[in-house]
Amino acid sequence: MSAAQNYTAGKITGIIANLVIVEVDGPVSQNEICFIQSESVKLMAEVIKVNDNKAYVQVFESTRGLKPGTLVEFTGAMLEVTLGPGLLSRNYDGLQHNLNTMEGLFLKKGDYTRALDEDCIWPFKPVVKAGDVVQAGDFLGETIENQVRHRIMVPFKFEDRYTVKMVAEEGEYEAGNTIAVLTDRKNNEFDITMIQKWPVKLAVRSYREKPRPFKLLETKIRTIDTLNPIVEGGTGFIPGPFGSGKTVLQHAISKQADADVVIIAACGERANEVVEIFAEFPKLDDPRTGRKLMERTIIIANTSNMPVASREASVYTAMTIGEYYRSMGLKVLLLADSTSRWAQALREMSNRMEELPGPDGFPVDLPAIISNFYSRAGYVYLNNGETGSITFIGTVSPAGGNLKEPVTESTKKAARCFYALSQQRADSKRYPAIDPIESYSKYIEYPELQEYLAKHVSEDWVGKVMQVRNILIRGKEAAEQINILGDDGVPMDYHQILWKAEVIDFVILQQDAFDEIDRSTPMERQHYMLDKVLEVYHTDFSFESFEEVNPFFKRIINSFRQMNYAVFRSDDFNRHEKELHNIIEERKTA
Amino acid sequence: MRETKAFQKIYTRITQITKATCSLQAEDVGYEELASINGRLAQVVKIMGDHVTLQVFGGTEGIPSNAEVMFFGHPPTIKVGEDLAGRFFNAFGEPIDGGPEVEGEERETGGPSVNPVRRKQPSELITTGIAGIDLNNTIVTGQKIPFFSDPDQPYNQVMAMVALRAEADKIILGGMGLTNDDYLFYKNVFDNAGALDRIISFVNTTENPPVERLLVPDMALTAAEYFAVEKNEKVLVLLTDMTLYADALSIVSNRMDQIPSKDSMPGSLYSDLARIYEKAVQFPEGGSITIIAVTTISGGDITHAIPDNTGYITEGQLFLRRDSDIGKVIVDPFRSLSRLKQLVIGKKTREDHPQVMNAAIRLFADAANAKTKLENGFDLTHYDERTLHFAKEYSEQLLAIDVNMNVDAMLNTAWKLFERHFKPAEVSIREELVNKYWVKEH
Ligand SMILES: Nc1ncnc2c1ncn2[C@@H]1O[C@H](COP(=O)(O)OP(=O)(O)OP(=O)(O)O)[C@@H](O)[C@H]1O
């Protein structure tokens, strides 16, 4: 496929922060990777603009000490990731260099460690035979990676159809060994190993069809699953001011969600948050398999103090790895925190290149970049009829917490679930601070999902959810009225509806991410609790004066919360439930 | 700072001078390299062909177009060693205490980042005796957290108090735009506490040119890295005032004709601040760098670009404000947050800590609602009245920054206040804890 080629070379003529201008002696392409031959190390950079014989490259490293005249070698290739068995439970930087095999306490410039070991040995079992006709993405064989069935596929780069000439027998092979030989129509032969490469900026399209997603993805977070559910292959985003709980929420989803593979892109955020994952995930059990969470997780860490230019790369690296696992028929969950940092990196660069800025100084094509990225998620039918999915949830960090800004607005057009975190809820420690009224899931309007919920949760589930929403809105209105007219200026009903909405808030919406039991609520339990709070809602209570309303409902909430803190259907749980019934009986009108 | 280069070529033709930068034609210059212009320190910020732009730290007032320009051949450096302890320096690392030059190993400032997989998760409690911190916003070694404070609050006093109580091996003060009075205040407090031998200061005062401030955090943090990595020490770095640091960044970027983003700050403000704050770290060998900073805000507006970007970077913030009910400064429980508190509360402190903390803040919030009701002329319920009484005592006995006690005493005080004003169901704490700690009689 590749003939020997002479690649272009060039010399540095300008440096502004991590933007370097290179005068070149031959052709270069947009997004081509080049290496700057600085004194002792080679620094990786990417072409982001070409003007005449000048290539503008963004350097994935600090440019401190670089001098004009320094030699630059172009590679002819775009930024690519390496795909194969051995990715799971690795910690990579934004360009997929293995962080664990780097030397020393501090990151060193140009320390580009390998993503995968070619000499690592894997068991291989063929699933095709000589003479079979195959195309990109078709399974040639399989291996076992952390007990996940890892398919070895026809490389995504292979266009057209091929005939299997030879396939290796079942046995143990190095990842870099040839496990199959394919021939094209002209009888050219290609050696296939367990490792392939793919450019991160291009979507992998080796699947048959991308239908509308329809299966609930359980996150075990009540305010998401019950009120605004996300689906396998769905997209969502979490905007919120600093400290409102975006990262805590994403971490909770990454620990509890029902996924085969979880990829976390820490993009321009705090290093200590990644360290938290490093520390916790190897100890926590995967609720689905009983193995450790780390075994199904890949971390792409490009924290805020790591090179700014690799922030953008990091989310694409994560997405491409996700597409690789989806092509094997797996359920992938992809999380990025925070997509705003990536947009800011684009802004810094566009600013340095003196491009005409769009709103707030962001590049004018920001909306297109964002929607293009989100469109890579999705539920797919593979060529062999199996299914796979990438569910993507990104956080957004709007300046000043104001949602009228380009990144939030562009993302709103691209993502189908909107989980708006409210400063007010965070301030009053009502976590997770997802605003139940502002937020939405478009999926709950999909007849496909409604059907799925009716079948898997309960026949009238969607109706109940709508009712809960309605109660929350009425509760909010009642609270506003009471604020304006005073406690004794409104009818007693207002106090009741206010407090019935509060019961939903405290029992269903609020969930303690740091409590062993409360943090994870399976759908069955969510169903049970929703029925309980609706029972309270449908009960009429009698009060002599509004002064009695608050203490009464506080007791109800207290019993409910004790239930939330107890193991489902345990003695404690049952005891508090009984206590709850007794309280309800006290004021129930016949 | 060292001026070394085998053959020092001297340039004498400056082609452009702005308020913060000079440009000239020069060869073989490295990016971020230092230079001197008629003796004033400058740094390369842009190279276009043989055209080099320098940011002049001392400002460009009076610089002639034929000034002498020499390049050093290296970026900013500092000499590190045990001798730094007890010393006061300016932004360039030159002694201002009359003492001798420091001998030691020369290091580039603003060096590389720690590989995230080599960090350890912070878990060591820092106690300050202040309940607004220890009880509600517990901080740990390796954390980075600023005080958000209006300029009229006593933030330097609080910070000095926290520093002295924190039991750090070294305290490194990075002063940016400190008034001379505040500089002398720090010096006195540290001196009186007999702590001078574990203090190191890099100070830019209001009398020095503003752009010089840009060097201070890197100086302080490079020194901190030396003690934390080489000596496995617990280092506390105090940075005050980071708002003035950000102002200096905007001066330079405006002079370089960059398109400003929100509040005329450079578009790279987030990355610029993150580079500094992310130096906070816990190392596995026991050394750590904890950063406590001050970000002054005006009129409590945290949506301004400086506090906003800071909040997105740091691990929480401590909000200082005057509580008019008790006439004292408190750490505001609503707007303050320590994000690393969950690593230690209830684990390194008593089991009831998380729930007691949350319950007290919830009740304090109820009191705030009652106060609004009162202001709007509505009658208060009995419950409202009780929350108001609770809030006043909570402020006085716990939140006020002049209270000094250990965490157990804070928890006991909180339980006592709960018991005095509420019934267990109103406090909504897990049953086992109520059974164990609710004071039946006293
Ligand atoms: N579900 C929750 N339960 C309990 N506490 C929470 C929850 N969510 C958030 N918090 C509290 O809020 C703090 C901030 O949350 P988090 O770090 O997720 O904010 P963020 O929105 O990611 O902020 P930033 O944009 O600055 O990264 C946490 O450290 C924790 O104390």
Ligand SMILES: [Mg+2]
């Ligand atoms: Mg976050």
